[in-house]
Amino acid sequence: MGVFTDGSHEQVVFCQDRASGLKAIIGIYSTALGPALGGTRFYPYASEDEALHDVLDLSRGMAYKNALAGLDLGGGKAVIWGDPDQIKSEQLLRAYGRFVQSLGGRYYTACDVGTYVQDMDIVARETQFVTGRSVEYGGAGDSSILTAWGVFQGMRAASEHRWGTPSLKGKRVGVAGLGKVGKYLVAHLVEDGAEVVATDVHPKALEWAKATYPQVSLVADATALITSDIDVYAPCALGGALNDDTVPALRAQIVAGAANNQLAHTGIEKLLVDRGILYAPDYLVNSGGVIQVADEIDGFNFERAKLRATKIYDTTKRILELADTEGISPASAADRLAEQRMAEVGRLRTIRI
Numbered sequence: 001m002g003v004f005t006d007g008s009h010e011q012v013v014f015c016q017d018r019a020s021g022l023k024a025i026i027g028i029y030s031t032a033l034g035p036a037l038g039g040t041r042f043y044p045y046a047s048e049d050e051a052l053h054d055v056l057d058l059s060r061g062m063a064y065k066n067a068l069a070g071l072d073l074g075g076g077k078a079v080i081w082g083d084p085d086q087i088k089s090e091q092l093l094r095a096y097g098r099f100v101q102s103l104g105g106r107y108y109t110a111c112d113v114g115t116y117v118q119d120m121d122i123v124a125r126e127t128q129f130v131t132g133r134s135v136e137y138g139g140a141g142d143s144s145i146l147t148a149w150g151v152f153q154g155m156r157a158a159s160e161h162r163w164g165t166p167s168l169k170g171k172r173v174g175v176a177g178l179g180k181v182g183k184y185l186v187a188h189l190v191e192d193g194a195e196v197v198a199t200d201v202h203p204k205a206l207e208w209a210k211a212t213y214p215q216v217s218l219v220a221d222a223t224a225l226i227t228s229d230i231d232v233y234a235p236c237a238l239g240g241a242l243n244d245d246t247v248p249a250l251r252a253q254i255v256a257g258a259a260n261n262q263l264a265h266t267g268i269e270k271l272l273v274d275r276g277i278l279y280a281p282d283y284l285v286n287s288g289g290v291i292q293v294a295d296e297i298d299g300f301n302f303e304r305a306k307l308r309a310t311k312i313y314d315t316t317k318r319i320l321e322l323a324d325t326e327g328i329s330p331a332s333a334a335d336r337l338a339e340q341r342m343a344e345v346g347r348l349r350t351i352r353i
């Protein structure tokens, strides 16, 4: 994929500061709905090409996520090429902040893999176009709180669509990944009366589950989880959880989880439809996190952000209904609604004021 061959991004900016070792690419997919918002991934890519590929993919994904989340924000993302443990420094982050500032508000940055709220506090010393800051600086803090809340809302909507009730009481829900989001999700599920089965590769996460929720059953790994007798599968670890091996083996009737990019490749969404498994699209149900950090732009208000994240329930229902009436997969229905909003609301800016 190249910037011009792909042909869909508005702007891609390469930023270099030799002294600090900064090599960053900022990708702006669309500003149709407002300034592009998306985090900064700090990662030791194998090549410049790989970094570019990632930023193009991720910024496109953010445009769709922000559009469906009902935000007045476009889609963007940035990557910093390098090992954060080796090269992250005050001067590098501030140099990066100056490049963000130079875009004059076309792009707002935030945290992603390899960057943390404290890093955004440093970036913010050079730019006002940054969110996802620490609570001490008026930031939204840990975005996994509303991410988990939104996933729970998406799961409830899928349950209502499939079983006629949003309650997960008595349903067996398999959670793969007891990290920041998985832990909060387990709390919501237990409170709702679901039977939770979970797994994690990290012993500490399993110890947490045993100590906090002794009623949660733990299984050896994700394979054991998907082949066990579960009603709902919630992938909350890495991407690619739904692939040619896992989908045929899956026993759940619903998939709703926090992980990004759950569909390993194009065509998996059809495999899910063929197997009668209801898939609540990942970028829709996990948008509570971006809703939380986006709220910071107007001065953070947790209750307001939570209300917006609760709307993921309505949007999920709407998408599952659209998929049924149009005879398309929920993933395609989500893309269609996101594109529709970008076109319809984006068009309004052509009315000169």
Ligand SMILES: NC(=O)c1ccc[n+]([C@@H]2O[C@H](COP(=O)([O-])OP(=O)(O)OC[C@H]3O[C@@H](n4cnc5c(N)ncnc54)[C@H](O)[C@@H]3O)[C@@H](O)[C@H]2O)c1
Pocket: 143, 144, 145, 147, 176, 177, 178, 179, 180, 181, 182, 199, 200, 201, 202, 205, 221, 222, 236, 237, 238, 239, 258, 259, 260, 286, 287, 289, 290
């Ligand atoms: N944190 C957010 O606000 C947010 C927002 C949107 C999407 N997401 C996505 O949700 C997912 C989880 O995010 P997080 O913030 O909780 O991350 P995290 O790193 O805190 O948690 C991930 C957990 O998954 C476990 N894990 C890794 N590989 C596993 C495997 N093969 N089987 C079982 N468990 C495994 C890890 O040990 C860890 O406990 C990620 O895909 C992330 O991109 C997170």
